[in-house]
Amino acid sequence: MGRILLVRRLAARDLRHHKAQAVLLLLAITAATTVLALGLALQGVTSQPYQQTRAAAKGPDVVAYLSSPGQAAALIHASGVTAASGPYPLAYTVAEVNGHTAGAEVEGRTEAPAAVDRPDLTAGSWVRPGGVVIEREFAEALGVSVGDRLTLNGHSFTVAGIAVSAAKPPYPNICFAGGCEIFLPGVHPKNTGLIWATEPDAIKLPVAAEPLNTYVLDLKLAVPDQAQAFASRYGPGPSGSSHIGPGQPSGASQASSPILVPWQDIAAADGLLVSDEQTVLVPGAALLSLLALASVAVLVGGRLAENTRRVGLLKAAGGTPGLIAATFLAENLILALIAGAAGLMAGWLTAPLLTKPGAALVGAPGAPSLTPLMVVAVPGVALIVTLASTFAPAIRAARSSTVSALADSARPPRRHGALIGLSSRLPVPALFGLRMAARRPRRALLSAASIAVTVAGIVTVLAFHATVNASAKTIGGSSGGLADPIVSRDEQVLTVITIMLITLSALNAIFTAWATVMDARRPSALIRALGARPGQVSTGLLAAQVLTALPGAILGVPLGILLFKAVGGHQTASPPALWVVATALGTLLAVAGLTAVPALAGTRIPAAQILQSETA
């Protein structure tokens, strides 16, 4: 018991004595765990807004796509059906507005409110002759508001209202549940939205290329949870309609059986808005964890180097190696636990901000429920990262000789004869820089790894943009300049991750520079005593950091492209070479800039002071 108290007291005193370092450690681990918690929290985060929208828009339990109105009767009278609306004609059209061209599924509705699937108006009024209502996400992409004019297959209409619906996934995933049957030139299924018009208006829209052959029937069941079973029973087969992807014909016009889409499939398709973000966040969290590992390793290494004399004193006072190791592990693991908990809370609370339901749904997602996986995984990762980076230095400190620890002798540097020989031919800053970099290969490796991860993160973002641009070109003129909300969300998430990567990497560069400057105090003072100028010394330290960052910057480029390919599948593009080169060079410049401050500060201490203190 007394031993535990002693470890606790020693750990607490040391943390209090090194507040700034403790805060930096907390920041590094919290950043990584926040992103991990975000990635895990996104699971099912849209379900709440979908339910709210379903309630507000009297969403159907099953949506049936029929090839003729005559198929409706059997379904309306099927067992378990309590209410129905429709069948409504569904016309596939080309919408043109504000210079944009897009596909539009136009559903012909009665002017009176329906019993099932009553789209919830968020602006304007319901359909009237010559007046249409546009699904809100689609309206935002088109840039239209109530009162604007648009044409559908050449017919002019006024935007009477804007609404949300729970009967179809929102733009741009309208075809992800129920499928689409669009054969109109210049229209891509990813670029198709939902519009409601009066039934007579909808009926007059079809053209020869896309005749009217689909009808929509909305059904309400006595037991909504049995919607999937109902769809399987009355639909075309066990695969159901949910397996029909974008661009594929729904089959309603070709097969005799109606296509039935249960509300759970629509909810899942709504979740597609978030699933991409999750795909981005999880590898992003992995990258951040790697960076945090490098940061913590450098920071802990630096702290232990500073604590050499303390280790000696503890040992001289009777502290066992176990007590020394336990003290260092305890203080870092306490920080890791706090950071893990902070990251968990931050991720959990910010998830709803990142996963705002968007225009297609009403209501707020609220904080997702804390799953056991999150509660275990997030602090677990924090502990693993810290343990991995603390264990070796803690054991090394515990095993160190008491006499040499009391003398505060620095860990002997590594000798690399070939590099020393090579450096003697270089100008003074490069000579000093190369020798400094070669002294601590482990730190150089961590620094290079950290830069590689950062550059990989930035290259991933660039590759994402290149892919989006290439995809827009593939879709061709059909995109009509429409904004894709999923792309916008991915951009937001990627930007957040990139900012965190850069912040963590900057922290890491500062830690490494600080550790290098601390380690180089004596050699720096010595070479100043031997005639090197302070400017040459600080440039040398800068060169040491840039030299170690260089392989990381080079390696980060293919790593980022490979990472994006692994996450994004086959349809990925490589970013322009100029951007990539600028990223690598910009990162090296940033490293130089971040190192300059501690390097210059280090040379401001008089060499005599350092050399005298080393003698003492």
Add this chain to the structure above:
Amino acid sequence: MTNIDTGNCALRTRGLRKEHGREASLVRAVDGVDLEVTQGETVAIMGPSGCGKSTLLYLLGGLDRPTAGEIWLDGQDITRLSERALARLRRDAVGFVFQAFHLMDELTAVENVELPALLAGRPPRAARRRAEELLERVGLADRAKFLPTQLSGGQRQRVAIARALVADPLVVLADEPTGNLDSQATSEVLRLFDTLHQAGQTLVIVTHDPRIAATADRMISMRDGVFTGQTMRQGGTSGRPGALCGLEG
């Protein structure tokens, strides 16, 4: 920068002062020191620990800046020099020998010795040649490829002395050069200093060891930052430093 004719004087100070702290915590490490060292002279500055002798040495070598006073080295007042010019001065006119040797652990003996020459921009081959010559001169030609950790204390200090000589400095400043050495190693270092003295090298040695002070032309006592006395020794070490300080049987 002002140059004056200092005649035979290699080093001169006037009213040299170095203060640390303020008001109640003010410490005068060096308090109004006047010193003249002629070319080829060996001066030993003696005093107890903390009397300010190391601080004085660092001021003389341009490693630290005084609070007040003048230091004339090689005909110029170095207190007015920029950092850049001070660096050049340390490179060309001063050689330091430290108590803790301050060798780079990852560099071999010859690499340590050639370091100042490389910092001065000498071609690597010339720097290496000069370093090898000096190692031979200090009796360590066979230890040129050894790392400092593979050398004894005396050998390390001889490497440090060779390094101090690599630029043919006007003055060698030694801070407790035998402070970390045993008797035999002290004897080796004393013999080396005597050789340098015979060759006309100007030496300022800070020490609290009377045996090394006994080898100097002049011994100055220092206490609480001020010179308290001076003893002239005719003929210096006269080639038998060991005998003089009782280290040889």
